[in-house]
Amino acid sequence: MLVGTFQRKVPTICWFRRCPGGDAVFEPLIAIENVSKRFPGVQALKNVNFSCSKGTIHGLVGENGAGKSTLIKVISGVYHSDEGRILYKGQRVHFHSPSDAIKNGIRVVYQEFGLVPFLSIAENIFLGNFPGKGLFFSKREMYKHTEAIMQSLGFDKSPDTLVADLSVGEQQFVEIMKALVQKANLLILDEPTAALLPNEVEKLFTIIRDLKNKGVTVIFVSHRLPEILEICDIVTIMKDGEIVGTFETSSLTEEDIVNLMVGRTVEVTFPKRLTEMKRKRELLMEVKRFVPASTGKPVSFQLFEGEILGFYGLEGQGQRTVMRSLFALESVLSGEIRLRSESVRIKTPHDAIRYGLIYTPASRKEEGLALILSVYENIAMPILIRQKANLVRNRELLKVCRRIISEFNIKVSNLNQRVLNLSGGNQQKVVIGKWFSEYPRVLLLDEPTRGIDVGSKIEIYKILRELSNQGIGIIVFSSDLIEMIGICDRILTFYENEITGEIRWQDFTEEIIMAYATGTHSNKFSA
Ligand SMILES: Nc1ncnc2c1ncn2[C@@H]1O[C@H](COP(=O)(O)OP(=O)(O)OP(=O)(O)O)[C@@H](O)[C@H]1O
Ligand SMILES: [Mg+2]
Incomplete structure (x- = not known):
């Protein structure tokens, strides 16, 4: 034994x-x-x-x-x-x-990516290990190998695509390919699936089982x-x-x-939804024929007070682009946003914050955190942006900071610890927690629980449900479909940058959501 x-x-x-x-x-x-x-x-x-x-x-x-x-x-x-x-x-x-x-023969896929954004997929995979002899490496061979390994993973991109242009999930695959390109006796994968969708996880598992069979x-x-x-x-x-x-x-x-x-003993359950009867269903945000520049496709949808609305799609199907464009992180061609029937113009993220919108990004290192600053400085930053810095008293900031650390169960040795030195999941908790110094009207969450442990995930689900019970509207995308089914009240599916399905929670099943998200079904209106 x-x-x-x-x-x-x-x-x-x-x-x-x-x-x-x-x-x-x-x-x-x-x-x-x-x-x-x-x-x-x-x-x-x-x-x-x-x-x-x-x-x-x-x-x-x-x-x-x-x-x-x-x-x-x-x-x-x-x-x-x-x-x-x-x-x-x-x-x-x-x-x-x-x-x-x-x-x-020990290869590792680390939790934090070590990719060079302005090199291509192929160059990243072979960095430090270019095929060929001496100084004369063979570019052709490098592309050939990369193409072969990409094909085996069903990764549909050109090997010379810059890593900077890939989504977090795709970057994760480049990390995995980097580890697979050389033979290993021991392959260590530190949260390889944290940003992968169910179909991608299956592909990875096939590879892992295959490696196991090879010893x-x-x-x-x-x-x-x-x-x-x-x-x-x-x-x-x-x-x-x-x-x-x-x-x-x-x-x-x-x-x-x-x-x-x-x-x-911890009960692994999702918090209960309020019944429709009890909840006021007032319209909170209405988005009409909204066209992100990068997709050129219009989307229209409504978000109700106290609703947790899921945007679900496979990688690159537009769900993220819409969220980022609503927060003015990406440019928009046309469309209308109404907040409580008032038409609003959101030109910059600063405008979005003023209107009570909050966005938490999936890529915590690039967009979510100032890594070399302390936990305290990271959490205090949104408060200082919102208000005039000299009007905020240090003592109050400290109080807010301590509350967030305790609410989100962030493990820090002290408030001055650099975020860089926190564990991956604790960094993610800072990404989300820092926005909770004040309650917003609309929350846009991209992969909010990526890398977060189960106990803390349950706490975060509770916080989201409590916020929604107070009337805040939440739009969320998570690659974990079970989580989406557990926390959302309604899901809009995205396929090829358009909304293809609208499913109420009573009708949620993995099969139905995936059918809409892969374009095999559609019950949705043109925008
Ligand atoms: N370079 C570092 N400097 C200081 N403290 C560190 C450093 N790396 C890790 N730690 C601390 O060591 C502890 C263990 O961290 P570690 O990253 O191993 O956790 P983990 O189990 O991988 O967590 P997670 O699930 O969040 O990734 C944490 O308290 C973390 O803050
Ligand atoms: Mg870790």
Whole structure:
């Protein structure tokens, strides 16, 4: 027996290189022994023991800030541990840098992208590893390889497209292709699906299963627990820098994993919707024949007070463009926006904020955060933009900042910690939380829970539902369709930049939404 069986409420904590009372029955490909790693103000890993055997898919889960990415970075030579040792193929190893680990067949897709925006897809994939001899690399070969791998992933773009022109989901695929282009014994994926749509996740899973069959070991980090249960053979749960336990995935349910992650019983449910009868259905925003310049296609829709309206579409189908154009981040050819029957002209994001609109972007690093500034400065920024800076008292700002940190459960060592040093999910919580210093009229949310742990997601769903109950209108796009079904009151589907379907929550099913989102059905009006 490799790992212990999970017994409800009394987990057997067992990751062991040797099974109890026996000789070693499996040779792990990689074993981490008693590893600790400290950053200023936080013990990110505490005496961690973790191992993976050849040809298994090994899930790694834990709340935001639990230490998953740090563990991966210690394995792959980004960080050096303070204590402990790493055995790889039975030998003690010291990887001094990521390239050292790559030479040894360890490839990693990191949670934060390391792509160069102004290079092409092909150049990014082969960066540091151009095919050809010496200085003479073969551009033709590079494109040929890139095309082949893109085809296998069904990635429909030209290899010379600039990465800057790709969406977050597409960039994620470039990261994955970068890791796949060279042979690996150990492939580590740190939240590879956080920005992927269901069809893309399936493609990735096919590749992962194929690699497993070829004997590759995969470490898979995700906050989407159904994915962990679907793809992983074994799962290790971390909490506060420690290993809680390692289990066969088939012995656990989603609830078991959540309870182990959080350390208490948590109900994994979406907050209840108000019944139609109780809710006032006043029109909050009306958008008429609104034409974003980049698509040239008109869209029209209404948003009611207290409604959570989903915009759902596959990558690049216009749902994001409409949101970004409403917030004046992209130019608009024509159209009308009415807020409570008053016609408004939104020329800049500043105008949008003045009218009570808020937009939270999917790409937290590029648009959502000032990474080198502190948590406090990031949260205070929207307040300072809205009001005259000298009218805001520091004490009040601090109070608001503390409230947001507690409401969104953001794990920080102190308010002055740089956002750059927060874990991925905690950065995302700052992206959303910083706008909640004041209540808006309309919220536009692009992938609000990307990379956020399950417990905190449930908190965010509650906050969104509470806001909607107060009459705020919310427009949301999430690549996680189950989440969309759970939180939205109505969904508009997008296909080829047009609205193809309108579905009320009573009628939500994955099949129906996907049918409209892939253009096989349409019940919608021309704009
Ligand atoms: N370079 C760094 N400097 C300072 N603190 C850091 C650094 N990297 C990580 N930390 C801290 O170490 C802890 C563990 O972070 P880590 O990124 O490993 O979490 P995680 O489990 O990957 O979380 P998430 O699910 O949000 O990605 C966090 O408290 C984080 O703030
Ligand atoms: Mg992480």
